[in-house]
Amino acid sequence: MSAENKIPDNMVRIEIDDKEMIVPRGSMVIEAADNNGISIPRFCYHKKLSIAANCRMCMVDVEKVPKPLPACATPVMPDMKVYTKSKRAIDAQRNVMEFLLINHPLDCPICDQGGECELQDQSMGYGRGVSRYVDSKRVAVDEDIGSLISTDMTRCITCTRCVRFLDEITGTDELGGIGRGDRTQIGTAVGRSIDSVMSGNIIDLCPVGALTNKPFRFKARAWELMSAQGVSMHDAIGSNLYYHTRHGKILRTVPRDNEALNEAWISDRDRYGVLGQDADDRITTPMIKENGEWKETDWATAMDFAVRKLQAHDAKNTAVLAGNQSTNEEYFLLHKLFKALGCENIDYRLGQADFSQNNRLPRMDLNLDEVADNQQVVLIGSHVGHEQPILAHRIRQAWLKNGSKVSIFNPKQYHFNFETFHHFVGNQIDWVQGLGSLAHCVADLSKHKAEGDLGEWINNQNTDENLNNLAKSLLAKDNNVLFVIGQIANNHPQASLIKALVAWLSSQTNGKVYEMASGANAVGAEICGMSAQNNVADILASDAKSFVIYQAENDDFANAYGTQIKLEDADSVVLMASFADDNMKKVANVILPIGLASEVAGSYFNNFAQMQKFAPAAKLPDETKPGWRVLRVLGNMLNVDGFSYDTIDEITDEVAKLKVQAGSINVDVKVDTLEVSDGFVLFNETTIYDVDMLTRRSQPLQDTVHASTDNLNINSVDAKKLGIENAMQIIINQKVDGDTISQSLFANIDDNVPVGSVHVHKCVGLRTDALNVTLIVGDSV
């Protein structure tokens, strides 16, 4: 009795299978069992989803209750005695199993789920060897729900996990139970595709083979696969995942639970992005260009060639430009090597336009699992669901659990899966001024003025009532405010002004700042010193004649156009990359094929500056080498000291010793006002599947509705004024630095784009660092 007295009020003592346990009051029997290592069969229950209790598989026997109860929907009661293996429980489970199998096809030999199927496993435990059912089975018509998920709805046992996931987690409500009783079928009802950017998780949730991975279909059996731990290569959340490989080739990706980061989910970009690995322009043999002809060669020749190219130029005229998807170890060696040679042109911030307050880590005042605790979230220049899908999920949790108010400043009206409190949409110049107006309101209310240029600029912005209300609610007491700086802000020509505004606002509202890193391992590149010297814009404007391009391509640059011209003019371009498209092949002199992060050992730093190590998941194709080995040899060939590493661990150890200085934003900035005198303000967006070399090459992702298009999106008011109709061909001209970039695009009337602005996707080839564009419609100029 004395032990019982010690049970806190919010806990109860129960017994499951004669095992005593103290569990939280109000929790369900199945949770108590799961946490205490007692297995109860289930299909519809999932710890992250609401309770449906519709599969009836988790029947257990509870003392003094005359019939079996579903463990997932039975709350624990004081001194409850539960038996999961009693005759009554087992009989109930067996009977349910028999019913579930009545309509389930016996097609396990051709089912992708075979070997990793919860139904298959549990029918081994609870099913009969022979079916007593002799009538015809139910069949269902399969819907085409897009390029990522394949459906075999006849196999569905209507557990509704997918329906609940799309309702509760993604908030997109794309699937439902159509029909009634034994004729209920899960579907979209109208034959549409499932467009959530986290949709792939329903594959993992599906306990049977009804929803399976489309690109993986019929590729391998579960038991042939090896599993390797990996880290997301596409955003700085650093989602944990497993790569499943056969014969050293990655065939699919699944999430690895990490409650602090991605919970049990991964975004579709992380699931399918790696499939870009097999693109046609993958380089797997060293190549050199002789007399304009590409020739495959061996490593020794190619390295000699590269060294000669590098030695032909003074290090001062050499530039190193790297993508943001490589490992810390590669950045570390890259920086160490070229710094030792005296090169000052090293950068990784290829997509950025404003560098005036940089050379620092992103400011990050909280951990990801604290995002949901904030009562106010202000999104600044962010299509968050497409930039860091897991962060969008956390913000949704804040809205769902705390009723948090989310306010948004963006150049385009996006649809979010949380309600928005204040939604400010204006063109690329206006929304920054809107943020300035907010600051003005905050300054008026708090009677604190910002100092210097920034204060003067804020003072020049208009105020309005809506923003004043937002300012008031941000200043309210005991109000946790989180400011999220997104990629649209990062790549904005006024990025430093935007960030200074946010820093000032956060200081006034006692808020926290979540500044997104601009790529999977941009933080690692920064820590390894890749931005210590001249920035990309300076480098492109300098007379550098010799370039080293490391895991990057033209499309990664804010100024893709100018980059291409610069590289065409260069004396030598050494390309170290996994892929080389036609543009890169045109400018490069030598290509050294190096492995992707999924194929090498190494580590990443995520947005929170946490180091995550991984081992190679896939075999390097053909002659491809890990980047760090190539750099190590290059170091030796160029006679640089300290390049005698034998294992990658030695480099990782050195990286781990580097100083990690928390990022802080400078409020004292010089403000250059931007003006667009004639024409339109351009919003040039880097879309979700256009963020790096891999996603651009992943066909399943490019076949979704989120892939980039060559549309020119324009508001109906502007369209009417100019006589523009949908699908009309329009010439867009961008005049920068004396050059005119012209593209021919297709008009798409979209009222989510503010008046006076045009929205295009970055892949069409316009610069992101200049905002003024003019349009030519038909013959009228």
Add this chain to the structure above:
Amino acid sequence: MYQVNPQEKDKTLANELLTAETKKHIDGWLKKYPIDQRRSAIIGALHAAQEQNEGWLSKDIMTAVAQYLEIPPIWAYEAASFYSMFHTQSCGKHKVSICTNISCMLNGADKVVAAAEKNLGIKLGETTKDGKIMLVKEEECVAACVGAPVMLVDGHYHEKLSEDEVNRLLNELQEKD
């Protein structure tokens, strides 16, 4: 608390397809529920839309109802496909439904069905060639067990039916316009 996920602002279909009368009707239903539980208005709303749309619900009009209620369209499809009083395919002008649930079945619903099928020359779920009469595929308990077997003609209850009575009712119906 149950929350409805934020919906796309697009209300094109709702504005195009729903008549002022239907909207008024839906507004009446919406008033009965708290805003965050507006999903509850779906049955009343679908009834109004079905009446407007010659007795059946097209995909478009279901989407229009969902847009008007600001709920996910899939919820409208789910409700419409669940209840037997909603028809998701175009159907006859007059609807005849015969309850085949337990009480009616024990009291000879099968005979009523057979008589109706014979009289009209169609099977359950089909519509006569002239598009006039539809035999509803399956009617759940209409809560009139005391009068089993029961048949509904355009919503009107006819109880304690014999085969002759069924024939009389259907002949009468065929003579109407």
